[in-house]
Amino acid sequence: MRATLRWAHSDLRTHRGEALFLVLATAGVVVSLLLATALFGYATNPWQRLFTQSRGAHVWLHTADTADAGRLNALDGVASVAGPYPTAPATLASGGGARASVELRGTPDRPSVGRPLLTSGHWLDPENPDGVVLESRLAHALLAGPGDTLTLPGTARKLTVLGVADSPEPRYRPGERPGLVWALPSAVHDPVGQVTGLRLADPEDTDYMVQRAVTELGAGAVTKVSTWTQARAEEQGSDRLLGQVLGLFGLGALIAAGLAVHGAIATRIRGHLRDISILKAIGFTPGQVVRVYLLQHLAYALLGAVSAAALTEALGNRLPGRLGDAVGVWQGLPGHAVALFAVPVGAVLFIAATTGLAAWRAGRVPPVPVPRRLSSAGGGLSRPVRRLLGVRLSPALVLGWHTAFARRPRTLATVARLALPLLLIVVALSAWSTIDRFQSHPERIGLPTALTVHTDSGIAAGEARAILDEDPQVADVYPSAEVAALVPGQTSTIALRGLGTADNPYPHALAEGRAARGPDEAVAGQGLLNLLDAKVGDWVRMTVGDDVQILHIVGRSIEPENAGRSISTSLDTLRENDPDLTPSRYELRLDKDAEASEVAARLTEEGRGHLDVHTVPNPADSLSPLRGVVIGVITVLALIGLIELLTAIGGMVREGERDLLALKAIGLSPRQITGITVTATAVTALGAVLVGTALGSVLGRWLIDAQGSSSGVGAGIASGPPAAILLALGAAAVAGAAAVAAVPAARAARHRLTDALNTVA
Incomplete structure (x- = not known):
C-alpha cells in the first residue's frame, strides 16, 4: 500500500x-x-x-351567460364544480398610471374548487361591495396591494383592493391574456358570460371530459376552454x-x-x-x-x-x-x-x-x-514525406504533419476527444446567437410589431385608427381581431386571429409555405399543427360560437405567443362570416429609432382612457439567464478540452524524446525539433476544430429547432454563430494549442543525448 x-x-x-x-x-x-x-x-x-x-x-369553461352550466354536475367523472360565476371584461388603472385588461369574476363565496390562496390582505367582504381581490401577477403589473384604489378608465367607478391571491389558472400576460379579478356579483356590471370550473375524478380524462361538456352545453354556448395541462406547461x-x-x-x-x-x-x-x-x-x-x-x-x-x-x-x-x-x-x-x-x-x-x-x-x-521501436517521425518516412523534405520545405512543418498522422487510429481518437468539447461550445454559441436574434431582429421570429393597442366600447373604430395613424413614430397599423375557436373534436380552444387586411397584409414570419393572400387562406403556428395533426396544405374546420370557419393552411408561421396554438388569416376573411366584425385591437410597427414605452405613453394619453397600450413581450427577455449558463458551460468545456490537449501534448513529447537522437543526427536544431511537436499539436487541434465546428453547427441548429417545434413556436428560429466568431474560436483553439505545446516541447528538445538514450532503452 x-x-x-x-x-x-x-x-x-x-x-x-x-x-x-x-x-x-x-x-x-x-x-x-x-x-x-x-x-x-x-x-x-x-x-x-x-x-x-x-x-x-x-377544466375551466367560459360560456354564454344563457348556458345552463348546472347540468355539468351530473356528468360522470366530474367530482365537483366551481360556479358558474358571471364574468365581464374591463380595464383597470392604478394611481401610478399602470393599466391592465382584466376579467371581473363574480364570486359570492370563497370557492372550495379553484380556491384562491391569499398572499396578502383578506377575502371579499359583503360590507364593501366595491372591494376586489387581484391575482398576484396582475397585482404586480398594476403595482397595487391591499388598500389601493383602482379606477375603470372612461367611467366614474372605483374599486378597492382587499387582497392579493395566487391561483393555478393561466395567469395575466400583458396584451395576451386578461388578469383575473374576484369581485362580488353585484360589482360585475353587465356580465357578458360565465365561467365554470370542473374538478375531475381522473385528470387523465381531461380531453374526453371537455368533449362531453361541450356536447352537453352545445358548441355555440362555449366560447373558451382552458385546462390544467395548459396552465402547467405555461x-x-x-x-x-x-x-x-x-x-x-x-x-x-x-x-x-x-x-x-x-x-x-x-x-x-x-x-x-x-x-x-x-x-x-x-x-x-x-x-x-x-x-x-x-x-x-x-x-x-x-x-x-x-x-x-x-x-x-x-x-x-x-x-x-x-x-x-x-x-x-x-x-x-x-x-x-x-x-x-x-x-x-x-x-x-x-x-x-x-x-x-x-x-x-x-x-x-x-x-x-x-523494447519500443522508434516512432515514424524518425524512421519509416513515406515517399511523399521524403519528397517534401527534398524540396527544402521546413522540416518542422513536414515532420510535424507526418507525426500528427503517423499513427492514424490514435490520432483520430485524439481528434474525436478534442472535437467533443468544441462541438458543445459551438452548440452553446448557437443558443447565444439565437437569443441575440430574438432581441435584435424580433420581426424574424414572429414579432414584427412593437405595440398592441386594445380599444373599448367608448371609442369608435375610426377615431381610434385616426389617433394611431397620426402618431409620427408609428410606421404601420394593422387592425386585428381575435376570437377563441373550438378545434375539431371540441377538446380545446385555439386563437383564431384576423390580422391586417388585403390592402395592408400582416408581415408574418414564415418558416414554411407562403403568405395567406386569397380568401379562406391562413397561416398556422406549429402548436396548432401539432394539436390537429395537420400540415401545410390541409384544410381545417373550427367552430366559433354557432358559426363554422373552414380555412386552408398555406403556410407555417413562427408564433411565440399562445404556445403556437394560433391560426391567422386576414380581417377580411373573418368578416365574411361576421360582416359586423370590427377590429378590437391594433398591432403597431414603429420607426427604428422610436422608443416603445414613450409611444405607448403618448397613445394612452391621447386615447383619454379608451386605448389600452402594451409592449409586445419578447420571449428572449425570459431567457436572459441563459447567457450566464452559456458562459459557465463554455468555461467547463474549455477546461475539459485543455485536459485532453495536455494529454495529447504529453504523448507527443514522449514520442518525440525517442526520436531525439535520430532528429539531431540528421542535423535538426532544438528549435526545429520543438517546431515538430508544436506543428503536430496545431494540426491535431485544427482537425478537431474543423470536425467540432461542422458537427456543432448542424447539431446546434437541429436541437434549437427541435425545442422550438416541441414548444409550439416552431422550427426555423435557430441562428448559428457568425462566421467571424467561429473563425476566432478556431484560431484561438489552434493558437492556444501551439502555445501550450511550445514549453514542454522546447524543454524536451534540450535534453542531453544520454537522456535520449535512456528513453529509447
Whole structure:
C-alpha cells in the first residue's frame, strides 16, 4: 500500500496541472447537473403545489351567460364544480398610471374548487361591495396591494383592493391574456358570460371530459376552454427550458470529461510501459497496478463532485435571478437530499467506469520490458514525406504533419476527444446567437410589431385608427381581431386571429409555405399543427360560437405567443362570416429609432382612457439567464478540452524524446525539433476544430429547432454563430494549442543525448 501511495504521489507531482483541471472540470459538470435538477424541480413543483393546495379545477369553461352550466354536475367523472360565476371584461388603472385588461369574476363565496390562496390582505367582504381581490401577477403589473384604489378608465367607478391571491389558472400576460379579478356579483356590471370550473375524478380524462361538456352545453354556448395541462406547461415555460439546456450540456460535458480521463490514462500508460513492467517485476500484481490509476482519478473526481455539491448547497440560492430562486425552492423539496447525493455519485461512477476501462490496460502490461521501436517521425518516412523534405520545405512543418498522422487510429481518437468539447461550445454559441436574434431582429421570429393597442366600447373604430395613424413614430397599423375557436373534436380552444387586411397584409414570419393572400387562406403556428395533426396544405374546420370557419393552411408561421396554438388569416376573411366584425385591437410597427414605452405613453394619453397600450413581450427577455449558463458551460468545456490537449501534448513529447537522437543526427536544431511537436499539436487541434465546428453547427441548429417545434413556436428560429466568431474560436483553439505545446516541447528538445538514450532503452 505504501508503494502504491508513493507511486500515486509521484504521478500527481508530475501532472499537477492536469489533476487540477480534472477536479475543476468535474466540479463544473456536477454543478451544471445540480442546477438542471433544481430548475426542473422549480419549474414543476410550485405550480403543482399551488394546484393541490387550492384544489384547482382541471377544466375551466367560459360560456354564454344563457348556458345552463348546472347540468355539468351530473356528468360522470366530474367530482365537483366551481360556479358558474358571471364574468365581464374591463380595464383597470392604478394611481401610478399602470393599466391592465382584466376579467371581473363574480364570486359570492370563497370557492372550495379553484380556491384562491391569499398572499396578502383578506377575502371579499359583503360590507364593501366595491372591494376586489387581484391575482398576484396582475397585482404586480398594476403595482397595487391591499388598500389601493383602482379606477375603470372612461367611467366614474372605483374599486378597492382587499387582497392579493395566487391561483393555478393561466395567469395575466400583458396584451395576451386578461388578469383575473374576484369581485362580488353585484360589482360585475353587465356580465357578458360565465365561467365554470370542473374538478375531475381522473385528470387523465381531461380531453374526453371537455368533449362531453361541450356536447352537453352545445358548441355555440362555449366560447373558451382552458385546462390544467395548459396552465402547467405555461408556468413551467422558460424555467424548464433552462433546465433542459443545463442538463444537456451537463451530460455532454460529463461524457467529454470521461473520455478525457480515459485518454489521459491511456496515454500515460503508453508512456510508462517500462515503469509498469518494473513495478510488476518487483511484486506488484495486475490488480494493484489498476488500483493505482483507478483510485488516483477517482479521488480527483470525488474531490470535484463533493466541492460542487457543497458549493451549490451553500451558495446556489445566492445566484442572481431565477437560478437562485430555483435553488432556493429546490432545497425545500422532499427529493432535494436524494438528488444532492445521487447526481455527484452518478458523475463519479461514470468517471470511475471510464477510468477503470483505461486502467485495465495497465494491468495487462507484461512484467518484462518490451523494447519500443522508434516512432515514424524518425524512421519509416513515406515517399511523399521524403519528397517534401527534398524540396527544402521546413522540416518542422513536414515532420510535424507526418507525426500528427503517423499513427492514424490514435490520432483520430485524439481528434474525436478534442472535437467533443468544441462541438458543445459551438452548440452553446448557437443558443447565444439565437437569443441575440430574438432581441435584435424580433420581426424574424414572429414579432414584427412593437405595440398592441386594445380599444373599448367608448371609442369608435375610426377615431381610434385616426389617433394611431397620426402618431409620427408609428410606421404601420394593422387592425386585428381575435376570437377563441373550438378545434375539431371540441377538446380545446385555439386563437383564431384576423390580422391586417388585403390592402395592408400582416408581415408574418414564415418558416414554411407562403403568405395567406386569397380568401379562406391562413397561416398556422406549429402548436396548432401539432394539436390537429395537420400540415401545410390541409384544410381545417373550427367552430366559433354557432358559426363554422373552414380555412386552408398555406403556410407555417413562427408564433411565440399562445404556445403556437394560433391560426391567422386576414380581417377580411373573418368578416365574411361576421360582416359586423370590427377590429378590437391594433398591432403597431414603429420607426427604428422610436422608443416603445414613450409611444405607448403618448397613445394612452391621447386615447383619454379608451386605448389600452402594451409592449409586445419578447420571449428572449425570459431567457436572459441563459447567457450566464452559456458562459459557465463554455468555461467547463474549455477546461475539459485543455485536459485532453495536455494529454495529447504529453504523448507527443514522449514520442518525440525517442526520436531525439535520430532528429539531431540528421542535423535538426532544438528549435526545429520543438517546431515538430508544436506543428503536430496545431494540426491535431485544427482537425478537431474543423470536425467540432461542422458537427456543432448542424447539431446546434437541429436541437434549437427541435425545442422550438416541441414548444409550439416552431422550427426555423435557430441562428448559428457568425462566421467571424467561429473563425476566432478556431484560431484561438489552434493558437492556444501551439502555445501550450511550445514549453514542454522546447524543454524536451534540450535534453542531453544520454537522456535520449535512456528513453529509447
